[in-house]
Amino acid sequence: MMPEPTGVIHDIGYRHYEGARLGRGSAFGALMLHSLRGVFGLGRAARAKIIPFILAGILLLPGVVSIAIMALVKQQGMGYSDYASIMQPVLAIFLAAQSPYLVAPDLRFRVLPLYLSRPVAVLDYLGAKLAALTIAMFLVLAVPLTLLFAGELLVDLPGPPHTAEYFSAMGGAVILAVLLAALGLALASFTPRRGLGVASVIAFYLFTSVVSIVFFGVFMSIGRDVAAKWAMLINPFFLVDSVQVALFGTDPSNGEGYPPGLWSCLFVLMAIVVALAGLFLRYRKAASS
Amino acid sequence: MTASATTCIATEGLTKRFPRVTALEDLTVTAGAGVTGLVGANGAGKSTLIKILLGLLPATSGRARVLDMDTATQGVEIRRVVGYMPEHDCLPPDVSATEFVVHMAQMSGLPRTAARERAADTLRHVGLYEERYRPIGGYSTGMRQRVKLAQALVHDPRLVFLDEPTNGLDPAGRDEMLALIRRIGAEFGISVLVTSHLLGELERVCDHVIVIDAGKLLRSSSIGEFTQATQVISVEVEDGLQPLADRLARVGEAVAVQGRTLTLQVPADADAGRAYDALRDAVCDLNLNLVRLEQRRGHIEDVFKEPAA
Numbered sequence: 003m004m005p006e007p008t009g010v011i012h013d014i015g016y017r018h019y020e021g022a023r024l025g026r027g028s029a030f031g032a033l034m035l036h037s038l039r040g041v042f043g044l045g046r047a048a049r050a051k052i053i054p055f056i057l058a059g060i061l062l063l064p065g066v067v068s069i070a071i072m073a074l075v076k077q078q079g080m081g082y083s084d085y086a087s088i089m090q091p092v093l094a095i096f097l098a099a100q101s102p103y104l105v106a107p108d109l110r111f112r113v114l115p116l117y118l119s120r121p122v123a124v125l126d127y128l129g130a131k132l133a134a135l136t137i138a139m140f141l142v143l144a145v146p147l148t149l150l151f152a153g154e155l156l157v158d159l160p161g162p163p164h165t166a167e168y169f170s171a172m173g174g175a176v177i178l179a180v181l182l183a184a185l186g187l188a189l190a191s192f193t194p195r196r197g198l199g200v201a202s203v204i205a206f207y208l209f210t211s212v213v214s215i216v217f218f219g220v221f222m223s224i225g226r227d228v229a230a231k232w233a234m235l236i237n238p239f240f241l242v243d244s245v246q247v248a249l250f251g252t253d254p255s256n257g258e259g260y261p262p263g264l265w266s267c268l269f270v271l272m273a274i275v276v277a278l279a280g281l282f283l284r285y286r287k288a289a290s291s
Numbered sequence: 292m293t294a295s296a297t298t299c300i301a302t303e304g305l306t307k308r309f310p311r312v313t314a315l316e317d318l319t320v321t322a323g324a325g326v327t328g329l330v331g332a333n334g335a336g337k338s339t340l341i342k343i344l345l346g347l348l349p350a351t352s353g354r355a356r357v358l359d360m361d362t363a364t365q366g367v368e369i370r371r372v373v374g375y376m377p378e379h380d381c382l383p384p385d386v387s388a389t390e391f392v393v394h395m396a397q398m399s400g401l402p403r404t405a406a407r408e409r410a411a412d413t414l415r416h417v418g419l420y421e422e423r424y425r426p427i428g429g430y431s432t433g434m435r436q437r438v439k440l441a442q443a444l445v446h447d448p449r450l451v452f453l454d455e456p457t458n459g460l461d462p463a464g465r466d467e468m469l470a471l472i473r474r475i476g477a478e479f480g481i482s483v484l485v486t487s488h489l490l491g492e493l494e495r496v497c498d499h500v501i502v503i504d505a506g507k508l509l510r511s512s513s514i515g516e517f518t519q520a521t522q523v524i525s526v527e528v529e530d531g532l533q534p535l536a537d538r539l540a541r542v543g544e545a546v547a548v549q550g551r552t553l554t555l556q557v558p559a560d561a562d563a564g565r566a567y568d569a570l571r572d573a574v575c576d577l578n579l580n581l582v583r584l585e586q587r588r589g590h591i592e593d594v595f596k597e598p599a600a
Contacts, residue, residue, distance in 0.1 A: 111384065119373075120371075120446075
């Protein structure tokens with residue numbers, strides 16, 4: 003005997019969507035969140051999570067070690083303002099490894115036309131990608147800084163807490179995140195292949211840091227110290243550090259100091275504008291094809 | 292405004308010139324609700340027309356309206372209520388179909404929970420079940436085409452543009468895709484503009500067919516007028532093709548033997564049922580083993596041959 007059927011599946015056919023249709027702002031937010039999750043490999047295979055989390059973990063390490071030093075010998079470990087400069091190779095690798103993910107697959111697998119056939123303009127798309135990478139770069143730097151600060155407060159070092167230094171370092175982290183995100187996206191967007199994108203971003207970092215070291219060494223050896231300080235600014239990390247020095251009055255982390263004045267602020271702005279212009283031109287071409 | 296209520300697409304003297312090639316030339320067509328086929332050889336300007344209708348490409352001259360909105364000025368509004376399935380591959384391999392379609396629904400402005408619900412519904416309608424949780428990279432061409440279709444339908448558009456949806460599919464996959472397109476137009480109540488280079492394929496699902504060649508309108512008419520054209524029935528039997536041909540010729544049918552198949556021409560004004568009956572009786576009386584009997588699919592070339600009515 004068959005038991006009486008207790009449930010029936012009905013094919014209710016196609017149902018129209020009567021609910022809300024939100025504007026461009028919500029699509030922008032959704033794309034930004036989707037991209038930000040993607041930078042850390044969330045919502046993707048376990049393989050995609052390995053590199054971003056290892057790198058973010060390495061960026062945390064000095065903070066953890068510093069807290070330990072503070073707890074044991076009651077002395078400040080690593081400073082706030084030079085955290086980014088000291089960890090610059092790791093930040094550069096993170097940028098190189100993760101920025102191509104945001105732009106290359108959409109170009110390579112031609113997903114871009116699907117975005118553009120929706121109420122999403124090229125500028126919305128680029129803005130969301132840029133915002134996602136900026137937030138990601140800020141997070142990997144701001145989380146260790148905040149951890150360090152929290153550690154310092156908990157350990158309760160003798161003397162006043164370094165609150166001003168912490169906030170200037172956070173300000174510097176915002177500037178660095180915007181600059182790195184703009185540069186990283188612009189470099190990565192020129193090739194639809196992820197590997198080449200990674201290589202071009204890392205090559206850019208190595209190139210600027212080597213060039214700045216070589217010029218610095220040459221100018222120092224012939225006794226032109228002022229020119230040597232200008233040469234330091236070729237490296238984007240020291241460029242942002244010099245902005246930090248100029249705006250917030252922190253100690254320079256390169257040990258030599260930077261040229262005086264707000265020139266470095268102008269250079270940062272110019273670098274961001276050039277990167278964004280390149281990115282926009284690249285996508286104007288990609289969108290029309 | 293009864294005219295605009297039923298007109299989905301209207302172009303007026305639409306011309307698009309690229310630096311080295313003219314893609315569309317003085318194209319004036321209208322398409323109403325239901326399934327409209329856009330037929331043309333490769334490079335006839337079908338994809339260019341769709342891009343202009345989506346408001347993504349400015350026309351050199353002329354005007355186009357989609358759902359009574361101007362493509363030149365109301366592109367964003369058009370793209371909010373229109374779906375688009377491109378001809379080319381457009382799927383990232385490392386995400387699942389569900390996740391991708393949910394994301395695309397959100398890009399069309401659906402809130403997250405609604406996007407999830409709609410994505411599940413739409414994937415079921417296009418015929419993707421358990422496999423929708425696996426990464427798209429491992430899908431067959433047929434499954435990819437379904438995901439592409441799902442992302443075009445997920446925001447419940449009023450009109451979808453399907454660019455060569457049967458491309459790369461095997462015969463069974465083609466039939467399923469065509470049945471799906473028919474359902475979208477009839478059951479879902481979404482108007483469809485579907486392109487193909489095979490007229491015969493579209494004949495089976497369209498209410499109206501527009502034929503363009505080298506950017507010019509060749510013909511635009513309802514499907515009824517197309518089927519009035521000469522039909523060709525092709526027959527294959529195991530043995531005795533010649534006796535069958537002789538017998539059919541005797542009863543006055545226009546037959547020809549081409550290799551292993553026999554073709555039977557039915558003039559436009561004749562009753563096709565009578566030809567089928569004569570063929571059936573002949574096969575029966577001669578006691579032949581029938582292997583294949585089908586209405587031969589018309590090709591774009593047929594339209595070129597006959598004078599435009």
